[in-house]
Amino acid sequence: MSRSNKKGAFVEKSLMKKVQLMKKTQKKKPIKTWSRRSTIFPDFVGFTFQVHNGKNFTSVYVTDNMVGYKLGEFAPTRIFKQHSSNNKASDAIKEAEKEGKK
Numbered sequence: 001m002s003r004s005n006k007k008g009a010f011v012e013k014s015l016m017k018k019v020q021l022m023k024k025t026q027k028k029k030p031i032k033t034w035s036r037r038s039t040i041f042p043d044f045v046g047f048t049f050q051v052h053n054g055k056n057f058t059s060v061y062v063t064d065n066m067v068g069y070k071l072g073e074f075a076p077t078r079i080f081k082q083h084s085s086n087n088k089a090s091d092a093i094k095e096a097e098k099e100g101k102k
Contacts, residue, residue: 009039009068019043032057036072051075 003010012035022031023043030048045064050057051071058075066074 011038011041019047022047038071040066040069040071042067053077
């Protein structure tokens with residue numbers, strides 16, 4: 001369920017302060033944040049955020065197309081490795097390839 005239009009978009013106060021300070025000083029240092037729930041405002045365009053994904057920080061450069069989305073949408077928390085293989089023939093081929101490389 002989305003946030004009510006009456007309430008407006010949410011952004012962490014401390015994050016907004018950091019962005020306004022960076023605009024004043026004209027520096028483009030990455031802004032480290034744990035606030036994945038904050039909405040991207042037009043003021044954020046051109047800045048790089050380091051968004052925490054639960055294990056480490058993912059760099060997110062904000063562009064015009066990202067306005068209105070959440071910061072967490074651009075820092076995935078799960079990494080897809082590979083589906084398990086139940087096929088005996090493909091397992092045999094993989095083992096043969098390993099033996100051929102040695």
